[in-house]
Amino acid sequence: MSDTHYTTSHEYIRVDGGEGIIGITDYAQAQLGDVVFVDLPPIGKSLSKGTEAATVESVKAAAEVNAPVSGTVVEVNGALADTPALVNEDPSGEGWFVKIKLADTSELATLMDENAYREFLKTVS
Amino acid sequence: MSERQPAIPEAAAASDLARTPLYDLHVALGARMVGFAGYAMPVQYSSGIISEHLHTRAQAGLFDVSHMGQAILMGPQASRRLERLVPGDIETLAPGRMRYTQLLDAQGHILDDLMVTRLPDEGGCQCLFLVVNAATKRDDFAHLAAELPGCDLKIFEDRALLALQGPMAAEVLSRHLPSAAGRVVAMPSMSATSLAWNDINLNISRSGYTGEDGFEISIPVAAAQAFTQKLLAEPVVRAIGLGARDSLRLEAGLCLYGHDIDQTTNPVEAGLLWSISKRRREQGGFFGYEHIKRAIEQGPTRRRAGFLLEGKAPAREGADIAKLEGKLIGRLTSGGFAPSLGRPVAMGYVDAASAAPGTQVSLMVRGNPLAAKIVPMPFVPHHYFRGA
Numbered sequence: 001m002s003d004t005h006y007t008t009s010h011e012y013i014r015v016d017g018g019e020g021i022i023g024i025t026d027y028a029q030a031q032l033g034d035v036v037f038v039d040l041p042p043i044g045k046s047l048s049k050g051t052e053a054a055t056v057e058s059v060k061a062a063a064e065v066n067a068p069v070s071g072t073v074v075e076v077n078g079a080l081a082d083t084p085a086l087v088n089e090d091p092s093g094e095g096w097f098v099k100i101k102l103a104d105t106s107e108l109a110t111l112m113d114e115n116a117y118r119e120f121l122k123t124v125s
Numbered sequence: 126m127s128e129r130q131p132a133i134p135e136a137a138a139a140s141d142l143a144r145t146p147l148y149d150l151h152v153a154l155g156a157r158m159v160g161f162a163g164y165a166m167p168v169q170y171s172s173g174i175i176s177e178h179l180h181t182r183a184q185a186g187l188f189d190v191s192h193m194g195q196a197i198l199m200g201p202q203a204s205r206r207l208e209r210l211v212p213g214d215i216e217t218l219a220p221g222r223m224r225y226t227q228l229l230d231a232q233g234h235i236l237d238d239l240m241v242t243r244l245p246d247e248g249g250c251q252c253l254f255l256v257v258n259a260a261t262k263r264d265d266f267a268h269l270a271a272e273l274p275g276c277d278l279k280i281f282e283d284r285a286l287l288a289l290q291g292p293m294a295a296e297v298l299s300r301h302l303p304s305a306a307g308r309v310v311a312m313p314s315m316s317a318t319s320l321a322w323n324d325i326n327l328n329i330s331r332s333g334y335t336g337e338d339g340f341e342i343s344i345p346v347a348a349a350q351a352f353t354q355k356l357l358a359e360p361v362v363r364a365i366g367l368g369a370r371d372s373l374r375l376e377a378g379l380c381l382y383g384h385d386i387d388q389t390t391n392p393v394e395a396g397l398l399w400s401i402s403k404r405r406r407e408q409g410g411f412f413g414y415e416h417i418k419r420a421i422e423q424g425p426t427r428r429r430a431g432f433l434l435e436g437k438a439p440a441r442e443g444a445d446i447a448k449l450e451g452k453l454i455g456r457l458t459s460g461g462f463a464p465s466l467g468r469p470v471a472m473g474y475v476d477a478a479s480a481a482p483g484t485q486v487s488l489m490v491r492g493n494p495l496a497a498k499i500v501p502m503p504f505v506p507h508h509y510f511r512g513a
Contacts, residue, residue, distance in 0.1 A: 037438045
């Protein structure tokens, strides 16, 4: 059983057990445009909620992907090194960034569920 | 996700932004509109910047550049008078020819860069068509009016400006101007002419900002949308946004005002000496001449250089440039992914002693050194029309 939580800065974390996969939403990838490079953190790095988990470079700009909750990096998406465009093509699937082991699952309560995020999007576009 | 250092800054409030005559068309085409120089402009359409960029290099791209300033400077000896403000050779510019030059201040720094086209004389007066940057147009026109009281400056608020760029631009444009098709196709690079489309007067020049063959078309606002739609109905023509305009000009090694050149740089260190003729270098008679002359004679202390990065991570404007041993030698003024090369490139200023092509440098991005070397520009060869 997995569930997905969203930030107001358009990251998601899909939680399964004590681990979560972090990526950016379809809205975020569209705002960013063609992604040409992704800078991923080393495995074992400890991330605090709201700090930089990855840097994503599009043709237009660089952007920070922030950790929706605190945790330790257990895996990164190596496929992005050769195919950064996966972030555009499949942001909620193949275009994920990092997998973390959650430090404190109670932090998830500060995030939006899918319905709330969809409502939130109506207020920003 | 939070964007930092956007290449094209977004304006605070969309309601404060001016609109070009093609605004509704951009929105209908699915453009993402951003604030640029006070205008709501398309940064990209739905297919994205890389696709738009590659399409322009392969076929033809249509750009709305109506935010730029257009004016006619008219008066007895307007060419000679304008030469006091710019280092370019305007006096020898024949009717129907155009030239790239810069407005300089008393220190020889660049107030703006511009295109000057000599139109046919009118009533014994010389007429020069000027196209200047959007962000600086107000200041430019005030400067021209104040410094050239003997001339009449007519600012066009009622004309749009389009750029049709790419290897198929000439063929497409000539099809829509059948009575002058041969003339359009044969126009030399950096020439201009006046043509009628459905009784509408178009001022067309063979010029652009992409490194490709192409045209810039000044057209009355009332006809701009219809003409644009005619061109966009051609299968080989696509609308191209500011994002690809920036990546195309970067690959072509062309300066972006406010970034690669500004009020702290002079044309010599910017690598624009080619735009100052021998006569003007010797005779001077323009603002900042003593400074320019000294920079030519002694060599500039820094030079604009191009950088090819070894890895895939781009380096952007503001990144420090260091020698391999760590000594800082300059800063990037432009940088990003070059779609035609599939890798990042950049330009910036370095100490003149370290500006030789082949020099290995580090570009500092988020504290990490990215390996790069200085290369000659353009990064992608120009394909200007050199005659049939």
